[in-house]
Amino acid sequence: MQRKLFTSIARTIGAAALVSAAAFTPIASANDEEGKLLFLKGAAPACAICHTLEAAGAAGAVGPSMNELQPDAARVLNALKNGIGQMPAYTSLTPEQMKILSEYVAKASRE
Numbered sequence: 001m002q003r004k005l006f007t008s009i010a011r012t013i014g015a016a017a018l019v020s021a022a023a024f025t026p027i028a029s030a031n032d033e034e035g036k037l038l039f040l041k042g043a044a045p046a047c048a049i050c051h052t053l054e055a056a057g058a059a060g061a062v063g064p065s066m067n068e069l070q071p072d073a074a075r076v077l078n079a080l081k082n083g084i085g086q087m088p089a090y091t092s093l094t095p096e097q098m099k100i101l102s103e104y105v106a107k108a109s110r111e
């Protein structure tokens with residue numbers, strides 16, 4: 001009895017997760033667009049000046065290629081917050097912009 005109840009709850013949650021994942025897809029791609037814009041020109045100085053990211057059409061060669069490094073979002077966020085080597089910290093970006101940009105770079109570098 002307990003088990004049956006659990007299974008049906010799990011099914012309900014599973015279905016809800018599927019529905020909400022589908023509902024959130026357009027939002028995720030809007031963030032991708034914003035992330036790409038931040039990478040290309042929104043952040044100053046633009047990431048694209050120094051980094052290659054093929055999905056964004058960026059071919060900078062001062063810093064490491066994002067396609068080779070394939071950093072996860074936490075690693076990008078750390079570089080944005082603290083700077084690293086010759087790369088400045090991006091204190092003018094809002095936390096939300098930093099999150100969008102980090103997640104975009106992590107995803108786009110694997111495309």
Ligand code: HEC
Nearest residue numbers: 043045046047050062063064071075076079084085086087
């Ligand atoms: C002036 C050139 C320059 C700009 C602009 C720049 N970077 Fe960098 N970036 C570098 C250099 C150089 C490194 C390597 C630093 C080192 O390892 O000493 C680096 C490293 C990184 C790393 C790797 C960090 C690590 O943990 O190894 C990431 C991720 C990164 N940059 C993302 C970005 C993003 C996103 C932007 C735009 C907001 C950006 N960079 C803008 C020069 C730049």
